Amino acid sequence: MTKRNDMFSNDSGQPRVSSPGDGRWLFFTKFLKRGKVIASFAPSSRFMVRTLLKGIDFEKCRCIVELGAGTGPITQELIRRASPTCRLVIVEIDPDLAAHLRRRFPGVDVVEADAADLDHILDERGIDRVDHILSGLPLPSIPEEVRERILDVAARRLIEGGSFRQLTVMPLVYYRLYRRYFQAVRFKFVPLNLPPGGVYVCQEFHGPTGRRATPRRRRWGFWRWQRFPRHGVDRADT
Numbered sequence: 116m117t118k119r120n121d122m123f124s125n126d127s128g129q130p131r132v133s134s135p136g137d138g139r140w141l142f143f144t145k146f147l148k149r150g151k152v153i154a155s156f157a158p159s160s161r162f163m164v165r166t167l168l169k170g171i172d173f174e175k176c177r178c179i180v181e182l183g184a185g186t187g188p189i190t191q192e193l194i195r196r197a198s199p200t201c202r203l204v205i206v207e208i209d210p211d212l213a214a215h216l217r218r219r220f221p222g223v224d225v226v227e228a229d230a231a232d233l234d235h236i237l238d239e240r241g242i243d244r245v246d247h248i249l250s251g252l253p254l255p256s257i258p259e260e261v262r263e264r265i266l267d268v269a270a271r272r273l274i275e276g277g278s279f280r281q282l283t284v285m286p287l288v289y290y291r292l293y294r295r296y297f298q299a300v301r302f303k304f305v306p307l308n309l310p311p312g313g314v315y316v317c318q319e320f321h322g323p324t325g326r327r328a329t330p331r332r333r334r335w336g337f338w339r340w341q342r343f344p345r346h347g348v349d350r351a352d353t
């Protein structure tokens with residue numbers, strides 16, 4: 116377990132006690148305590164989840180990895196849609212949230228770990244390649260070298276035609292960040308989420324380029340989508 120995980124344990128080293136229900140309250144209290152790591156005050160809506168998974172051919176998938184699963188709105192839908200032969204690997208750094216996921220989805224491979232250890236996690240399971248990586252990680256706030264490691268591993272492990280899909284609650288603001296790593300980036304806006312957000316669908320990793328990671332005029336981020344006509348914005352099918 117990495118050092119960063121220690122922050123999430125109580126004094127006795129045990130995960131803190133979870134809350135009942137679908138984990139909304141747990142998620143919210145986590146957000147109050149560690150806003151930067153949790154990055155959103157509510158779990159993803161079903162519209163966000165639907166948009167994230169849109170276009171995935173679940174019949175063909177052999178392995179899907181979810182990074183930063185939180186209370187499991189995406190996990191739940193993955194379990195529902197994935198074929199029995201598809202391996203699901205669910206990674207969550209927070210021990211309370213990981214414990215919640217294990218209780219909520221018994222039998223599912225929930226790994227309490229830092230997504231930065233993805234190589235190790237996959238090696239341990241004898242997994243070589245992955246069809247899709249779905250990320251709820253607060254990537255923009257993760258230190259650059261760690262972020263690069265995560266994206267580098269993701270790119271190396273994806274099958275040809277696979278995708279790295281990233282949730283966001285700051286629509287388009289970090290478009291350039293993902294374009295630094297991937298040749299093809301599409302953004303799908305999801306208005307019906309709290310707060311409104313979207314999904315980046317990234318393919319064709321080309322490694323980090325020297326381009327700026329964040330827009331020069333952040334405050335105009337949302338309205339400047341017209342500057343990316345080649346890739347465009349899909350309104351989510353919600």
Ligand SMILES: C[S@@+](CC[C@H](N)C(=O)[O-])C[C@H]1O[C@@H](n2cnc3c(N)ncnc32)[C@H](O)[C@@H]1O
Nearest residue numbers: 153155158159183184185207208209229230251
């Ligand atoms: C915005 S929440 C997304 C939760 C869930 N996927 C959803 O859509 O509701 C981000 C999640 O990423 C987890 N996380 C943050 N940094 C992580 C890391 N380095 N490795 C694994 N999980 C991480 C947080 O604990 C939190 O549960």
